[in-house]
Amino acid sequence: MDEDSRIAAVDEVPTDTTLLFTVREGFDEEEALLVRDDGEVRAWKNYCQHWTDVRLDKGDGASMRNGELVCGKHGALFEADTGRCTHGPCEGAVLDEVEVTVEDGAVYLVDDRYEFVQQGSNVEYDLSSNRSLGFE
Numbered sequence: 001m002d003e004d005s006r007i008a009a010v011d012e013v014p015t016d017t018t019l020l021f022t023v024r025e026g027f028d029e030e031e032a033l034l035v036r037d038d039g040e041v042r043a044w045k046n047y048c049q050h051w052t053d054v055r056l057d058k059g060d061g062a063s064m065r066n067g068e069l070v071c072g073k074h075g076a077l078f079e080a081d082t083g084r085c086t087h088g089p090c091e092g093a094v095l096d097e098v099e100v101t102v103e104d105g106a107v108y109l110v111d112d113r114y115e116f117v118q119q120g121s122n123v124e125y126d127l128s129s130n131r132s133l134g135f136e
């Protein structure tokens with residue numbers, strides 16, 4: 001597996017919250033999050049399906065409750081393993097998945113659309129409006 005696509009050791013991915021990372025698609029950098037539930041690691045884009053400018057993980061881990069990610073804005077719940085919203089204003093919607101795989105105790109990005117940039121955020125936010133300033 002290509003070391004440039006190594007996101008984190010599986011043990012670095014918390015079981016009670018999420019691990020934020022940054023990917024690049026062309027010239028755009030975007031956030032995604034790793035979530036570990038029942039030993040499975042998955043990655044989702046870091047935005048709610050209700051208002052897509054609302055981040056689930058604001059840099060210090062998203063809230064999780066009984067295996068579901070919680071959007072702090074209006075309380076939508078998303079299953080950690082399927083990304084499906086089970087409750088809230090976007091019920092039935094599904095988080096955008098980023099493909100990852102686990103090999104030899106580490107999580108790797110295997111999604112052809114993206115390159116791994118770094119753990120944490122590389123995206124600048126205007127915190128007064130909660131919107132990304134973007135790099136376009």
Ligand code: FES
Pocket residue numbers: 048049050051054071072073074075076088089090
């Ligand atoms: S923005 Fe996430 S539930 Fe409304």
